Amino acid sequence: MRSFQRDPSVLVDIRLDKIQADLKMNKISLKFGGMTALNKIDLTVKTGDFLSIIGPNGAGKTSLLNCITGNYQYQGGNILFNDKVITGLPTHQIINLGISRTSQNIELFQGISVLDNLLLARHMHKSYNFIEASLFSRSVKKNEVYHREIVEELISFLEIEPIRNTLVEELSQGMQKRVALGRALALGPKLLLLDEPFTGITFEEKEAMIRFVTTLNEVWNLTIILIEHDLPVVLNISKKIVVFDFGVKVAEGSPDFIQDHPQVIEAYLGDSSTF
Amino acid sequence: MSKLQIYSCGAFNESYIKNLTLFTTGFGRISLCCGLLFLAVLPFLCCPYVLFLLNTAGIYAMAAVGLNFLTGSTGQISLGQGASFGIGAYTTAILVSKLELSFFLAIPAAGTLTVLFAIGFCIPAARLRFIYLAFITLAGQLIFDHLIKWMPLTGGQEGLIINESSFLGLDLNDDRIVYYIVFLCLVAFTWMAVNLTRTSYGRAFSALRINPRATEALGISVVKFRMLSIAMSSFYTGLAGGLFTLHMLAITPELFNLWLSIEFIAMIIIGGLGSISGSIMGACFIVILNEFLIFLTDIATKNDLLIDPALTNLALREFSLGIIIVLFILFQPKGLYGIWHNIILYFRRWPFS
Numbered sequence: 192m193r194s195f196q197r198d199p200s201v202l203v204d205i206r207l208d209k210i211q212a213d214l215k216m217n218k219i220s221l222k223f224g225g226m227t228a229l230n231k232i233d234l235t236v237k238t239g240d241f242l243s244i245i246g247p248n249g250a251g252k253t254s255l256l257n258c259i260t261g262n263y264q265y266q267g268g269n270i271l272f273n274d275k276v277i278t279g280l281p282t283h284q285i286i287n288l289g290i291s292r293t294s295q296n297i298e299l300f301q302g303i304s305v306l307d308n309l310l311l312a313r314h315m316h317k318s319y320n321f322i323e324a325s326l327f328s329r330s331v332k333k334n335e336v337y338h339r340e341i342v343e344e345l346i347s348f349l350e351i352e353p354i355r356n357t358l359v360e361e362l363s364q365g366m367q368k369r370v371a372l373g374r375a376l377a378l379g380p381k382l383l384l385l386d387e388p389f390t391g392i393t394f395e396e397k398e399a400m401i402r403f404v405t406t407l408n409e410v411w412n413l414t415i416i417l418i419e420h421d422l423p424v425v426l427n428i429s430k431k432i433v434v435f436d437f438g439v440k441v442a443e444g445s446p447d448f449i450q451d452h453p454q455v456i457e458a459y460l461g462d463s464s465t466f
Numbered sequence: 467m468s469k470l471q472i473y474s475c476g477a478f479n480e481s482y483i484k485n486l487t488l489f490t491t492g493f494g495r496i497s498l499c500c501g502l503l504f505l506a507v508l509p510f511l512c513c514p515y516v517l518f519l520l521n522t523a524g525i526y527a528m529a530a531v532g533l534n535f536l537t538g539s540t541g542q543i544s545l546g547q548g549a550s551f552g553i554g555a556y557t558t559a560i561l562v563s564k565l566e567l568s569f570f571l572a573i574p575a576a577g578t579l580t581v582l583f584a585i586g587f588c589i590p591a592a593r594l595r596f597i598y599l600a601f602i603t604l605a606g607q608l609i610f611d612h613l614i615k616w617m618p619l620t621g622g623q624e625g626l627i628i629n630e631s632s633f634l635g636l637d638l639n640d641d642r643i644v645y646y647i648v649f650l651c652l653v654a655f656t657w658m659a660v661n662l663t664r665t666s667y668g669r670a671f672s673a674l675r676i677n678p679r680a681t682e683a684l685g686i687s688v689v690k691f692r693m694l695s696i697a698m699s700s701f702y703t704g705l706a707g708g709l710f711t712l713h714m715l716a717i718t719p720e721l722f723n724l725w726l727s728i729e730f731i732a733m734i735i736i737g738g739l740g741s742i743s744g745s746i747m748g749a750c751f752i753v754i755l756n757e758f759l760i761f762l763t764d765i766a767t768k769n770d771l772l773i774d775p776a777l778t779n780l781a782l783r784e785f786s787l788g789i790i791i792v793l794f795i796l797f798q799p800k801g802l803y804g805i806w807h808n809i810i811l812y813f814r815r816w817p818f819s
Contacts, residue, residue, distance in 0.1 A: 260683065286685035298680040300673050310666070311673050315685035317666045321694070327661035332486055335665065339482045378685060 199344040201379045202411040211273050212238045212289070212381040212414040214259070220267035221254055221438075228254045229265070230438045236382070236416060241408045243417045243425045245449075246435035247458060252418045253295060255435075256384050259416075260292055261285045272382070287315055289381035293371045293388060295418075299359045305370050306355045309345065312377035313338040342377055349373045349403060365396025372403060383407070385417045389424055397421075401428060422459075426450060434458060470496075486664065505649060509642040517641045519753055524648040525709045527749035530733040531659050531742055532702020537731065538740035539668065540695040541675030546587075546603030547730040549610035550700045552722030553580045554707020559626040559717055560619060569633045573708035580704025581697045592692040599696075607724050614719045625718030633712065644713050651709060652746075655702060659742050662698075671695055672740070703730075725784075732787055736794050738801030747802040755790070759783050 204210055214236040221229040229251045236242050244252045257263040259270060261282040269278040277285050291312075300308050316338065319331045346355055349369055359367060368388055375383060388404065389397050405428050407413045419425050425432065425446075432449040434442040436458040442449060449455055470492040477490040489495045509517055529551055536542050557576035561567040567575075587606050591599040614620045631638040638644060662668050673681045674691055682688050711717055729752055737748025759782050765771075798804050812819045 262679075281687070282682045283685045283687045286683060292683065294680070294683070298677060298683070300676045300680065302676060303669075303672065307669060311669050311681075311686075312684050314666045314670050319665070321662075321667060324665040324667050325658040325662050327665070331665060332483060335486055336482045338666075339485070343482075374684070 199348045199376070200341055201345065201376060202407070202413065205381070205413050206411050210238070210381050213273055214382060215271040216268065218268035219255070219258055219265050219270065221258060221263060221265040228438050229258070231268070232440055234433065236414060238414055239412045241415050241417070241428065241430040243419060243429035243432045244435060245419065245422065245425055245432060250435035251438040252435055253386055256292060256386055256418065259384065260290060286378065289379070290384065291375040291378040291380035292384035293368070293375045293386055295386045297367050297371050299367055299371055299374070301360045302358065304356050304358055305351065306342065308359055308370060309342040309373050309377045310338060312374045313342065316379060345373050345376055350399070363396070365392030365400070368392060369396070369400065372400070380413070382414045382416070385415060387418055387420065389419055389421050404428065488660070502653065509645045514641060517645060519757060521641060521644050521648050521713050523750045523753040524652050525706050525713060526733065526753060527746040528652050528655060528709065529703045529706035529730055530737065530745035530749045531656055532699040532706070533730050534734050534740065534742060534745040535659070535671065536695050536699035537734055539663070539671040539675060540692065542692065542695070543600040543731070544603045544699065545600050545724070545727045546606040547703055548722050548724060548726030549607045550580050550584060550703040551707040551710065551726060552610055552614065553583055554704030555711045555717050555722065556614065556620055556626070558708040558711040559628055562630050563626055563628050566630065569712050573705060573712065576708040577701045577704040580700045580707070584696055584700035585693060588693070588696045592689050592696065607727055611719070611723050614722070623719065625716065627716045628711065631715060638712060638715065647712065648709055651705065655705070656742060656746070663742065732791055735791055736801050738803030741801070741803040744801050744803030747806070751802060755786070756783060759786060
């Protein structure tokens with residue numbers, strides 16, 4: 192019997208600096224009809240970075256994530272992941288390259304258990320084909336057990352053992368967000384995109400989430416792009432912050448630099464002259 | 467093999483490999499073996515009429531298990547299952563009667579050809595969500611209905627009659643032989659279907675039903691998996707169609723019209739969407755229902771209870787099937803499988819239920 196108080200094996204390779212995760216965006220422009228959602232965004236993320244994107248509602252933060260994962264077809268510019276152009280690739284191929292994301296409105300699979308949700312994320316790592324699966328050969332069994340172990344390591348890491356057989360719709364918002372993080376991790380990502388993981392959850396759940404996210408970056412060296420509205424949290428945990436306003440990159444820099452940036456204060460608090 | 471013992475506090479698995487087995491205790495496995503054994507000796511116990519019905523039910527069950535992949539798991543509605551069944555049946559008939567191929571080769575060939583037809587037809591629909599597949603398969607069904615009547619290859623309205631009646635040297639006029647062929651195919655393909663549902667493929671199919679966008683975000687190609695489920699279901703249906711030819715030895719176009727497609731959908735709704743054993747129960751239910759209605763109309767016409775001569779068996783069939791589907795959807799959405807499951811739960815929790 193294996194004990195699961197051990198390192199999640201999806202993360203071990205990343206820590207050993209085997210994994211490269213460099214994302215480079217060149218002049219991304221996204222338009223919806225006449226409205227410009229993103230205007231010539233340049234952004235570089237290096238391996239091990241913790242980049243946070245902040246900005247008011249409608250600034251284009253989630254749109255940018257959707258551009259990276261291929262949900263939106265942007266009109267201009269291109270995105271390179273590990274020096275490979277991923278512009279125009281369908282979503283599932285981009286995910287297969289090692290970019291995984293959580294979603295603002297969770298998007299777990301309702302009606303199936305937490306465990307099945309996590310196991311689904313292991314689909315692209317399975318080593319058997321359709322025919323073998325229908326015969327349920329020995330190798331299929333072995334592979335299923337292997338993936339179950341990996342998922343159990345993540346369940347242990349995220350401290351969700353008691354709810355592993357619960358249906359996801361019975362869980363609180365905070366727990367659902369934690370399961371969604373687990374599902375993103377089960378994909379074995381090189382780059383993790385988190386869309387508002389701390390929003391709409393209780394204080395304790397938020398504390399736990401912050402602990403997991405910071406551990407992922409600082410202990411396991413996982414590259415993370417975070418979108419979040421909670422400024423105190425963002426300023427505390429991220430290494431680099433980018434500020435968006437109306438689809439334009441307003442400022443970029445370390446948390447200290449961003450805190451005192453006049454344009455950031457303007458974007459968040461409005462024009463100072465009106466006070 | 468788990469031990470035959472009664473777990474008074476509930477059976478719990480201690481390793482992940484045990485979680486993958488179908489039965490937690492030895493009793494489940496024993497009852498399955500007993501059931502299969504009973505089915506194996508059944509043809510010697512029942513009269514030829516019941517045997518004929520059993521064969522029909524087995525063949526329909528196989529098609530229903532296939533459709534269950536598409537509608538129950540992946541959540542796509544197909545109204546062209548009758549046409550798939552027909553393509554399988556006609557391919558087998560043509561291969562056997564015109565090319566003098568053995569049934570042994572003709573039936574798998576029929577399954578494969580059905581898959582090719584289905585994939586060719588459904589590629590545009592796989593990119594869209596469920597309702598479009600329903601329409602495109604409806605179109606396919608209607609085209610098939612007419613094409614089969616016009617083509618000289620398919621024998622027009624008269625259909626095809628097969629003179630060759632041996633399967634690997636076995637006499638097909640004996641319904642018992644047909645029974646064993648159908649039985650073996652049904653068991654093998656149901657087993658494969660059960661295996662698929664408990665691996666990653668089965669999970670991906672149901673994920674596709676629940677949330678296609680999130681499925682794509684897990685690195686699973688939605689289009690590929692929709693095509694896979696279409697191919698799977700048409701393969702099962704095509705094989706069932708081939709077995710149908712082997713069973714009837716004469717086929718006519720009106721056996722494979724839109725009504726058959728609707729009956730297939732009724733089977734999986736009445737049996738329980740998404741459940742393999744439910745599909746088999748549903749197929750048996752429909753076959754029994756049809757026979758019961760024939761019996762009922764017979765009695766009614768003899769006793770002059772039916773005044774309107776237009777109320778034939780077929781009209782009564784459509785009427786009662788509609789009522790039954792509505793009643794099932796209203797009162798037992800999980801179908802016959804749900805009823806069965808409730809009974810089992812009652813006994814499992816017995817003193818406290």
